[in-house]
Amino acid sequence: MKLSTYLxxxxxxxxAMEYYASVLGGELNIYLVGESPMKDMFPESMHxxxxxxxxxxxxxxxxxxxFLRTSEExxxxxxxxxxxxxxxxxxIKKIYSRLTEDAQITDPLAEHPFGLFGALQDKFGVCxxxxxxx
Numbered sequence: 001m002k003l004s005t006y007l008x009x010x011x012x013x014x015x016a017m018e019y020y021a022s023v024l025g026g027e028l029n030i031y032l033v034g035e036s037p038m039k040d041m042f043p044e045s046m047h048x049x050x051x052x053x054x055x056x057x058x059x060x061x062x063x064x065x066x067f068l069r070t071s072e073e074x075x076x077x078x079x080x081x082x083x084x085x086x087x088x089x090x091x092i093k094k095i096y097s098r099l100t101e102d103a104q105i106t107d108p109l110a111e112h113p114f115g116l117f118g119a120l121q122d123k124f125g126v127c128x129x130x131x132x133x134x
Contacts, residue, residue, distance in 0.1 A: 001087030006129050007064040008079040013050035017064055026057035033068070037113035042068065052114070061085075081119070081127035089116050092132040096120070099128055 009016055014030055021028040033039055034047025042049075049066040063083050067074040084095060093116075096109050102123035109118030109130065116132040 001091055002085050004061045004063060004083050006081040006083035008067045010067055010074040013053060013064050013066040017053045021055045026055040029054050078127060081129045083129045085131045087132055089132045089134060092116055092130045096130050
């Protein structure tokens with residue numbers, strides 16, 4: 001299991017991650033909403049947005065996406081999360097469950113086309129994202 005940083009952008013994820021990759025190095029991967037198995041869950045006007053991107057090197061991993069919640073407003077300050085990735089589904093479920101005490105659940109832990117995913121804001125206001133490949 002790995003703990004890394006997850007950034008959210010208001011439509012500028014692609015140029016931001018391209019910039020960070022040029023500064024930091026590492027391998028950049030960008031996946032657009034319109035290229036994902038979830039594209040039908042979003043209006044076509046959002047297909048150019050980034051559903052997930054990563055920069056990976058031997059020393060770090062930086063993950064990011066555009067803010068895709070159509071029912072909420074992007075607020076500067078909620079754009080940084082701690083990201084637990086690549087653990088076993090059991091480990092992810094255990095840690096997620098422990099952090100739900102007095103938390104605001106933003107994404108219930110559930111299976112998606114890309115794996116097990118969930119997100120919450122813990123009782124101290126820290127945003128967490130969880131992912132495990134199934």
